[in-house]
Amino acid sequence: MREVNEDASAYARQRATAEAIERGGGGLGVNDLLAKVAPTAPPDQPPAAPSGARRPDTAAEAARTAGSGPVAGPSSATGSGAGAAVLRPTGSGGGTQWPAGPDGGFAEPPLTGAGADAAVQLPTGSGGGTQWPAGPDGGFAEPPSTGSEADATVQLPTGSGGGTQWPADSDVGSAAPPPSGSRTASSDARPTRSDTASAPPPPTDPAAYTGGGTLPIQDTGGGTLPIQGTPGPLPTQNAEDLAAVIAAMAGRHLPEGHLSPDADFFDAGGSSVNAVELVAELEDELGMELDLDEVFADARPRSLARRWLQTTGATALPAPPLRTPLPPPTAPAIVLPRPHAAAPHTTARREDLDQILADLALADRLPFTGSPEPLPPRRILLTGATGFLGSHMLLDLLRHSDAQVYCLVRASDQAAAVTRLGEALRSYELPWSSEVRRRITVLPGDIRRPHLGLSDDLWHRLAHELDSVVGVAAAVDFLRGYPSLRSSNVLGALTLAELAATGRPKPLHHISSIAVFNEVGITSMGEEDPLAHVDRLIAGYDQTKWAAEVALRRARDHGLVVTALRPGGIGGHTKTGAYNPQDLSSGLISAFGRFRTVPAFRYLNAAPVDWVSRTAVGVICEPDAWGFDYNLTGVPNTLDDVVRDMALGGMHVRVQDWDEWRADALARLEADPVPELTFLARVLQSPTALKLCEATLKGPAATMDRTAALTEALGLAPAARYDARAQLRTFEKLAHDGLARLPHKDDQPYLWFSETTEGGVRPIGTAAPASPCATDLTLSIASMHQLVTERRVDARGELRCPAVHPDPLTVERGDVWIRPEEGIPQQHGLRHQLLCYRLQLRDADGGRWWLEGRKYARARRDLWRQTRALSIEIGRAGEVASLAGEVVVPADSYVRDQIDGIKVDPRLTSQEKRAAKLTWLAWFGLEMGRGLLGPFARAAADLLDLRRPQTSTEHNR
Numbered sequence: 001m002r003e004v005n006e007d008a009s010a011y012a013r014q015r016a017t018a019e020a021i022e023r024g025g026g027g028l029g030v031n032d033l034l035a036k037v038a039p040t041a042p043p044d045q046p047p048a049a050p051s052g053a054r055r056p057d058t059a060a061e062a063a064r065t066a067g068s069g070p071v072a073g074p075s076s077a078t079g080s081g082a083g084a085a086v087l088r089p090t091g092s093g094g095g096t097q098w099p100a101g102p103d104g105g106f107a108e109p110p111l112t113g114a115g116a117d118a119a120v121q122l123p124t125g126s127g128g129g130t131q132w133p134a135g136p137d138g139g140f141a142e143p144p145s146t147g148s149e150a151d152a153t154v155q156l157p158t159g160s161g162g163g164t165q166w167p168a169d170s171d172v173g174s175a176a177p178p179p180s181g182s183r184t185a186s187s188d189a190r191p192t193r194s195d196t197a198s199a200p201p202p203p204t205d206p207a208a209y210t211g212g213g214t215l216p217i218q219d220t221g222g223g224t225l226p227i228q229g230t231p232g233p234l235p236t237q238n239a240e241d242l243a244a245v246i247a248a249m250a251g252r253h254l255p256e257g258h259l260s261p262d263a264d265f266f267d268a269g270g271s272s273v274n275a276v277e278l279v280a281e282l283e284d285e286l287g288m289e290l291d292l293d294e295v296f297a298d299a300r301p302r303s304l305a306r307r308w309l310q311t312t313g314a315t316a317l318p319a320p321p322l323r324t325p326l327p328p329p330t331a332p333a334i335v336l337p338r339p340h341a342a343a344p345h346t347t348a349r350r351e352d353l354d355q356i357l358a359d360l361a362l363a364d365r366l367p368f369t370g371s372p373e374p375l376p377p378r379r380i381l382l383t384g385a386t387g388f389l390g391s392h393m394l395l396d397l398l399r400h401s402d403a404q405v406y407c408l409v410r411a412s413d414q415a416a417a418v419t420r421l422g423e424a425l426r427s428y429e430l431p432w433s434s435e436v437r438r439r440i441t442v443l444p445g446d447i448r449r450p451h452l453g454l455s456d457d458l459w460h461r462l463a464h465e466l467d468s469v470v471g472v473a474a475a476v477d478f479l480r481g482y483p484s485l486r487s488s489n490v491l492g493a494l495t496l497a498e499l500a501a502t503g504r505p506k507p508l509h510h511i512s513s514i515a516v517f518n519e520v521g522i523t524s525m526g527e528e529d530p531l532a533h534v535d536r537l538i539a540g541y542d543q544t545k546w547a548a549e550v551a552l553r554r555a556r557d558h559g560l561v562v563t564a565l566r567p568g569g570i571g572g573h574t575k576t577g578a579y580n581p582q583d584l585s586s587g588l589i590s591a592f593g594r595f596r597t598v599p600a601f602r603y604l605n606a607a608p609v610d611w612v613s614r615t616a617v618g619v620i621c622e623p624d625a626w627g628f629d630y631n632l633t634g635v636p637n638t639l640d641d642v643v644r645d646m647a648l649g650g651m652h653v654r655v656q657d658w659d660e661w662r663a664d665a666l667a668r669l670e671a672d673p674v675p676e677l678t679f680l681a682r683v684l685q686s687p688t689a690l691k692l693c694e695a696t697l698k699g700p701a702a703t704m705d706r707t708a709a710l711t712e713a714l715g716l717a718p719a720a721r722y723d724a725r726a727q728l729r730t731f732e733k734l735a736h737d738g739l740a741r742l743p744h745k746d747d748q749p750y751l752w753f754s755e756t757t758e759g760g761v762r763p764i765g766t767a768a769p770a771s772p773c774a775t776d777l778t779l780s781i782a783s784m785h786q787l788v789t790e791r792r793v794d795a796r797g798e799l800r801c802p803a804v805h806p807d808p809l810t811v812e813r814g815d816v817w818i819r820p821e822e823g824i825p826q827q828h829g830l831r832h833q834l835l836c837y838r839l840q841l842r843d844a845d846g847g848r849w850w851l852e853g854r855k856y857a858r859a860r861r862d863l864w865r866q867t868r869a870l871s872i873e874i875g876r877a878g879e880v881a882s883l884a885g886e887v888v889v890p891a892d893s894y895v896r897d898q899i900d901g902i903k904v905d906p907r908l909t910s911q912e913k914r915a916a917k918l919t920w921l922a923w924f925g926l927e928m929g930r931g932l933l934g935p936f937a938r939a940a941a942d943l944l945d946l947r948r949p950q951t952s953t954e955h956n957r
Helices: 006-024 030-035 059-065 239-251 272-286 292-297 301-312 350-365 388-400 414-427 434-438 456-465 482-501 540-556 584-595 609-620 639-648 658-671 675-685 687-698 705-714 728-736 784-790 891-898 910-943
Strands: 037-039 084-089 095-099 119-123 129-133 153-157 163-167 215-219 223-227 379-383 404-410 440-445 468-471 508-511 562-567 569-571 597-599 606-608 629-632 654-656 751-763 771-781 792-800 809-818 831-842 848-857 869-876 883-888
Touching (some): 239 301, 272 292, 292 301, 292 482, 292 687, 350 482, 350 540, 379 388, 379 482, 404 414, 414 440, 456 482, 468 482, 482 508, 482 540, 508 540, 508 609, 540 562, 540 687, 562 609, 569 584, 569 609, 584 597, 584 639, 584 675, 584 687, 584 728, 597 639, 597 658, 606 609, 609 629, 629 705, 639 910, 654 658, 658 687, 675 687, 728 784, 751 891, 751 910, 771 784, 771 809, 771 883, 784 792, 784 910, 792 831, 831 869, 831 910, 848 910
Parallel strands (some): 379 468, 404 440, 468 508, 508 562, 562 629, 569 606
Antiparallel strands (some): 037 084, 119 129, 129 153, 153 163, 215 223, 751 771, 751 883, 792 809, 809 831, 831 848, 848 869, 869 883
16 A cells, blocks of 8 residues: 555554563563564575565555465554564573564564565474574565465474474465464454454464464465474375466366466356366366365365365376466475364354455555545445446436446446446346436446556546445355455455545445355344354355455544445345346245245345335435445345245245255256256355355344434335335246246136126127027136236136037137226227126137127116126137127126135135135225226216317217
8 A cells, every 4th residue: 555654554563562572572571672683584595685675555455466365464564674583582492583673573574475585483392493484574474476486495393303394385385374363263252343343463473383283374275274293294296287287277168268377267257157167177187076166165276276186185197188288397286284173163264264364454554544524425436337236326326416426347448348337237227328328437447456457547536536435346156265256345345445545535335245144043133233253154255245344344443434235135126127137035036936935934134126226325425324334134024924925926835944945946957947047056056155045044134223214314215025016027027037937827726716607699780589608617817916917817618609509619718807908988988898808719620719708887877787797799710700799697696606606726824815815806896996987987077067069079978
């Protein structure tokens, strides 16, 4: 970071000195320790690199430069390059050389250690020494990211003074040990704003190691690997060559055709389908049996090579047919054993926890800043505008503020960024008009790169012109691990925090997630409740959202105003039905409707995207709301709510145990694959993602007291349950896209009843006697959704009419519309349509006929007969009507069949059956009432017409 606050640097050095003394200085005071300062470079080592070596400019850049290695302290970049050391006593006469800082305290290890050849003497149990490579400023050097220039050796202590020579290879290297005195991720105390956000890990204490325990060193493949006190025989293998092989094979599945051994497969453009294909190819061509979860956890070829070598203990490199030549072989790598035992409650990988703690320390390197002006923003930087939530927030910002919005879009140039943003908005049925384009400025960049991928001039110009930063962009993937997601979700958030703290003070509005509470067994998820224990979060997405929010809490201690907005499941738009196909809530709801089964759960914390977006924008535009945490989860749905909503829509679901439902859903997806639900199948097959699902389905209801008070104060729509009516348009789009299946007339009916009619027909245009005609129909509905959207009832049965055929005719397809065309009047406004029947008939000889009938409402007193009389016309298929007449429902059968005789799906409970009957009768009665009222309203209007002369076209009424 170019503008590191000097006060913060001095404070960090003083704190490091105090903590070093507190850890055990042999009773020496500060003056005694300073008196023991001496040069550290041994005579047989070349001089250390000059102290003027370039340091990373920003916290995010430092983390990217160091690969996956943890940062040894909060102020590492400010340490001097002095080559002095402090000698600390050991248990039996040994000495430890520790570099001294510019103020006499202990210098913290640097972030990078390329070119470091000096060594630092570590104590052994009995006078022995351990050689540890020194960095350019006398601190402990971390291994270079690419494994270059690492020739020094690390002498590991044995039981009594002996030493073990450990080659510092380009694969493994010697790295600075992680903080030993920091609060570990497995601590029982939950992180709060006071402790987690303000206590960075103290500097490393190598002298605490005496040969009997485990000294962790940093593995460049993404994890911290322990070196046991007495290492056993280890397989030797060149991980670099194997990483190059994997990278070459992975490049076949990427848009650019190649992949660096240190690059993440998914960040380079790979998808989950590509990952499955890569795993299959590795097994076929190399004989490497990799678990798919291992690829999702850390998809860098070098990490995959290390983990496979450590797991199998292979001693020979497979020789696959490569499309690209391999680099020349290097020195054999040493495979480090991993611990086999872990704490009972720990679910996260140890290397992920080490990386999380290192990333949290990066927040302490942010500059201090002042308070922003409490005014509605006029120039806003928005990331993630091409995503589901971000695109809706962009439109809400334009609708409800006068701000000019700068949209950071991942693209190669300006034209590509504009095109990508426009396509994203149109895909979610949002406007992409000239007015929208006028009020936005599209910036091609990348949240994963230093300074967001912007030029230095543009970065500094934005730092002084913007008055608000909104971070929505995130990599949402429930299968990928923390190392694969951290650059987008953690380092990207810290880069936005740096921008907000640089130049003009600006608030940072961070879209977090309710996933920060995704710990199995957590009891509450309120806006002020402690977050989950990070060591009990197993999914990489949950870990990155937790790490980003906790790191930004630390940034609040630097004066930065940070607002954390935590949506839960984000459902489809209540008006347009637009949805996010990769959202877990959408996938689960699609599976519920498609398979008609539901896993037993406690609550679903989900809200429609239009409410989440509008509430978030309300917070951004209201200065009094800045700087707090908000849960944007809406009103939780219970299991009973979901079952009742789906039953109301005609989708009667069966509740199953979670394991049973998962097995059933996977079996159905395997038997009948649905491309749109492939991601859900991957989630249900991944042990990592299953933990996320378990925490989601078994977690408590999220509470949002502060959000409710804010929406009331701002006059916004309060949160409402995301029920069947709100999901109506979304279900229609899901069914249209193949993700869900709405009830069909061939399914088991939701409700049905009988209707019989009697009457007669005669040839049209003749006075011949009427021929008897009768119908025997069964009217049914597949769901209430069918009534609400179409106002249609299905009909089946038969027609008995000797004038058509001596045998009964079968109804092949029948539809009955209630108040078609909104009951528009016919014949000069005197007849209003109540019902319209259209039947497709087939006689015993295979002939096809059609029947069309209507019930009319008139301004007459015979209302009872109007609801029962049906005027019909009959003709052959493809021909005009040849017969016409009227049939009437007998008065004695109307109530018996169509009210008392209503039958409901037997799968419903007795209470649900009563509710279904009452719902149908109330809806149908309301429609009939509106239809019958129309003619009388028209007649009343005619009576109030006081004009004496009639117009030339007006009929005598």
